[in-house]
Amino acid sequence: MKLFGVTFRHGVHPPDSKGLTDAVPIRRMPFPDRIALPLRQHAGKPARCLVEKGDRVERGDKIAEADGFVSVPIHASAAGTVAAVEWWPHPDGSMAETVVIDVERYSPQIPRPRIVPRWEGLSPEAVRAAVQEAGVVGLGGAAFPTHVKLSPPEDLPIEWLLVNGAECEPYLTTDHRTMVEYPERVHFGIRIMMQCLGVERAVIGVEKNKPDAIAELERTLPGDLDVSVMPLTVKYPQGAEKMLIEVVTGREVPSGKLPMHVGAVVQNVGSIATIAEVFETGLPLIERVVTVTGPGVGKPSNLIVPVGTQLQDVLDFCGGVTDDAAEIVFGGPMMGTSQPDMRTPLIKGTTGVVVLTEAEVKPKQTYPCIKCGHCLDACPVFLNPSELGILAQAGRYDEMEERHLMDCMLCGCCSYVCPSNIPLSQMFALSKNALRKRQAA
Ligand code: SF4
Ligand code: SF4
Numbered sequence: 001m002k003l004f005g006v007t008f009r010h011g012v013h014p015p016d017s018k019g020l021t022d023a024v025p026i027r028r029m030p031f032p033d034r035i036a037l038p039l040r041q042h043a044g045k046p047a048r049c050l051v052e053k054g055d056r057v058e059r060g061d062k063i064a065e066a067d068g069f070v071s072v073p074i075h076a077s078a079a080g081t082v083a084a085v086e087w088w089p090h091p092d093g094s095m096a097e098t099v100v101i102d103v104e105r106y107s108p109q110i111p112r113p114r115i116v117p118r119w120e121g122l123s124p125e126a127v128r129a130a131v132q133e134a135g136v137v138g139l140g141g142a143a144f145p146t147h148v149k150l151s152p153p154e155d156l157p158i159e160w161l162l163v164n165g166a167e168c169e170p171y172l173t174t175d176h177r178t179m180v181e182y183p184e185r186v187h188f189g190i191r192i193m194m195q196c197l198g199v200e201r202a203v204i205g206v207e208k209n210k211p212d213a214i215a216e217l218e219r220t221l222p223g224d225l226d227v228s229v230m231p232l233t234v235k236y237p238q239g240a241e242k243m244l245i246e247v248v249t250g251r252e253v254p255s256g257k258l259p260m261h262v263g264a265v266v267q268n269v270g271s272i273a274t275i276a277e278v279f280e281t282g283l284p285l286i287e288r289v290v291t292v293t294g295p296g297v298g299k300p301s302n303l304i305v306p307v308g309t310q311l312q313d314v315l316d317f318c319g320g321v322t323d324d325a326a327e328i329v330f331g332g333p334m335m336g337t338s339q340p341d342m343r344t345p346l347i348k349g350t351t352g353v354v355v356l357t358e359a360e361v362k363p364k365q366t367y368p369c370i371k372c373g374h375c376l377d378a379c380p381v382f383l384n385p386s387e388l389g390i391l392a393q394a395g396r397y398d399e400m401e402e403r404h405l406m407d408c409m410l411c412g413c414c415s416y417v418c419p420s421n422i423p424l425s426q427m428f429a430l431s432k433n434a435l436r437k438r439q440a441a
Helices: 124-133 174-181 183-197 211-219 241-249 269-281 311-317 374-378 385-393 397-402 413-417 424-440
Strands: 026-028 034-038 062-065 080-089 095-103 160-165 201-207 227-232 264-268 287-293 301-306 325-330 352-357
Touching: 026 174, 034 080, 124 183, 124 269, 160 174, 160 183, 160 241, 160 269, 174 183, 174 211, 174 269, 174 287, 183 201, 183 211, 183 264, 183 269, 201 211, 201 241, 211 227, 227 241, 241 264, 264 269, 269 287, 287 311, 301 311, 311 352, 374 385, 374 413, 385 397, 385 424, 397 424, 413 424
Parallel strands: 026 301, 160 201, 160 264, 201 227, 287 352
Antiparallel strands: 034 095, 080 095, 287 301, 325 352
């Protein structure tokens, strides 16, 4: 089968700013005194709480169960005692029901003995069930439950497994270091996914600014599977699912459709490494790799962090913030969310913590649209952000929907290029939420 390898149209070229951490090995952060685990850490229905104040939990114990098919359980990332189940700051800016655990200071943090599933003999249904039970979600930011991606309808045959190692968001090196340090684990996860999906071909897409990751993945390629590594042009948002599919397969995902409609499943490289861990150790998703970086942080690092660790604890471990730190963002500067509360926990979908100084923060002063058209030239899905912005300001959501607002990936390209500093993608995020709420009602 032919690989395309040309780049997608439009997009932007922000400075990648990855030099602070791209050569820094991953290290493990010590357990904090307290962790906060929101029941809402994934796309879909929040998990249902199974514990109450005073309960004792071991590391890896299930503390909340999946509430339906598009949902996953939550597990304790450290041994301790449930201090409260209460409303707590969430990375998305809201308050969310959260299990707060006081971590047992002198615990060896050894999980209970557990059965490690032998993947070779498992049916696809059993693999999907094990992945859901382990609470695995997409670690690239969207936190979509992975077992759902492993369950395409029978009338939509999957030809391609695309492994997303693009990591096009500036500053972040989480996936980069995972590919450099754990390439065999990535390949093992690919093997499990290929068997589960019944696909014969997998392609790992990696931007060309990660030559060491490309080399490690190629060095460890399995001899008995059709897996290849595809170096990608460095361009934002190369890591968006639709862009990756277009570049690798030459197929365009139509408006309102999913990757499976063009025969592809896309999975982030970190999630694939997590699937491998589930079948290596039997442990659920209770920790993840996070990049803590930016000119405003004392010691930029790549860390393995227990899920639920609070922002303050992570920054303290990384040498604190500098005097000129102006903004803390979860995720990268293009798609990330600003964090005003230091109690906010890092959750399953938190790819990085970026501390920006005044020099990097976009001016808050906005100006009227001057119809320059830069946002139209930048939008990778060919929307008209200028027009959508005017409709968003007027709350004309139905007209926005008619103009394909729901195809907007919230990539931030339009905001990035806008000379009037109009926060277009933030406005589109609010508009999409308003439309979804209205449709649900
Ligand atoms: S945020 Fe939406 S409208 Fe703006 S460039 Fe990205 S996809 Fe286009
Ligand atoms: S980039 Fe900004 S100023 Fe230019 S057309 Fe788009 S919204 Fe208007």
